[in-house]
Amino acid sequence: MRKALITLATAVAVAGSVVAVGGPAEAASSPIAACGGGSYHVIDTHDLSGYATIYLMYNGSTDCVVTWRTKDVGTARWTTAYVQKQGGDQIANNGYFQYYAGPVKVSAAGVCIKWGGTVNEGNGHVAVWNSDWSHCG
Secondary structure, eight states, rough: HHHHHHHHHHHHHHHHHHHTTTGGOOOOOSHHHHHSSSEEEEEEEEETTEEEEEEEEEESSSEEEEEEEOOTTTTTEEEEEEETTTSSSEEEEEEEESSSSEEEEEEOTTTTTEEEEEEOSSSEEEEEEEEEEEEOO
C-alpha cells in the first residue's frame, strides 16, 4: 500500500511539474502581478495584431517583459516574451501558453535593452515584434 501511495504521489508530482511549465507563469491576474507585484510599473507596450500585448515594466532596477494574451485566451498557443540587455544574452520564455508568456527579467541599469515577443494567431500566422535598442539608462 505504501508503495502505491508513493507511486501516486510521484505521478501527481510529475503531472504537476508538467503543468508547472506553464502553470505558475499563468497564475497572475495582470502583467504587473506576473512580474512580481506593485513595485513594477508599465513603461512601454506593443500590440501583437490584437492577439496579445507585450508589456515592458520596470521597478527601479529590473526590466520585466510579459506577452499577455488578449484573444483566444484559454487556448494554448505558442507565445514568447524576451528581454536582452546590450552586451548580454537574450532571456526568453516560450511555450504553449493559455494566458501569457513570461515574466522574463534583466537588470540593465545604464545600458539599452531589446524586448519583444510573439503569439501564434491560430490561423497559420504568427505575430512577431522586436524592439530596437531602447530604454537606455
